[in-house]
């Protein structure tokens with residue numbers, strides 16, 4: 164409110180000053196003035212030997228030589244206050260309209276996605292190298308078919324799904340927003356996140372991302388895009404090492420720095436467990452050991468957020484119920500924090 168009245172005053176000031184000056188000028192101009200007689204030298208009657216030419220009075224300047232008639236100027240001066248009030252009123256009306264449009268624009272650029280007040284919401288950022296299974300995971304969580312793992316993700320997408328929070332009566336809806344990007348290019352994720360800040364009511368508004376899922380896998384993606392890969396009796400150690408190196412502390416620190424205090428849930432989703440020909444308990448133990456260094460990095464960077472490690476498979480759905488429950492748990496109320 165203060166901002167608007169201050170801005171309004173600043174904008175009105177030049178208009179008021181200009182109007183006041185105009186009125187003063189008109190008042191001065193309208194003062195009844197003495198007719199000025201100019202003396203002119205009449206050169207016509209000159210005879211040899213005559214003395215200096217005589218000065219003869221000239222008639223006063225006709226009123227018609229002024230740009231406005233005197234009567235019009237006097238009328239303007241008489242109604243000056245009314246004119247000033249009209250200018251002020253019109254300027255105030257225009258500024259009020261502009262101010263409310265500006266307020267709405269600011270609200271749209273500060274606020275997260277618009278949702279009914281009864282909803283809860285969770286904006287989730289996905290992080291993962293190309294082929295780790297981000298899009299497969301999005302599709303499994305949201306059932307959105309545009310999330311197509313057969314095609315490597317080209318740029319940046321935000322997918323959304325509304326889920327009921329189990330056990331709530333009456334039912335509470337939770338809107339999940341999950342951002343996906345081309346894992347080959349971390350720069351594109353950062354650029355897209357910054358671009359989101361210029362969009363009105365972006366679900367990925369800075370200060371509103373509540374969850375981060377780091378997707379890593381136990382096997383490199385199959386040569387043929389969209390294929391499920393073949394089962395193996397040992398994990399692909401070089402693929403695991405590549406991901407531990409990629410998500411080093413410097414890199415994670417930059418990502419966590421971008422997400423601020425709003426982050427309350429971090430998940431390390433170790434994907435493609437279905438491809439390891441062991442039982443679930445053995446796969447889990449193997450995966451947890453293989454990714455121990457990354458787990459430690461995440462614990463150190465998490466800044467108070469809950470860190471959960473889930474071993475599973477986006478393809479078969481293993482581990483997804485646990486992930487969904489945690490995302491609902493990490494959701495928060497809608498609206499500006």
Ligand SMILES: Nc1nc2c(ncn2[C@@H]2O[C@H](COP(=O)(O)OP(=O)(O)OP(=O)(O)O)[C@@H](O)[C@H]2O)c(=O)[nH]1
Pocket residue numbers: 291292293294295296297298299300311312313314315316317344345346347384385387388389390391392434435436437438475476477478479
């Ligand atoms: N067997 C198996 N294959 C999977 C699993 N998750 C993903 N894949 C396969 O891995 C490949 C890559 O999956 P995507 O979901 O496209 O990976 P992405 O992380 O989105 O890749 P980019 O878009 O390139 O960043 C696809 O062929 C998927 O079918 C899984 O849990 N098990």
Ligand SMILES: [Mg+2]
Pocket residue numbers: 297298299312314315316343344345346
């Ligand atoms: Mg993808």
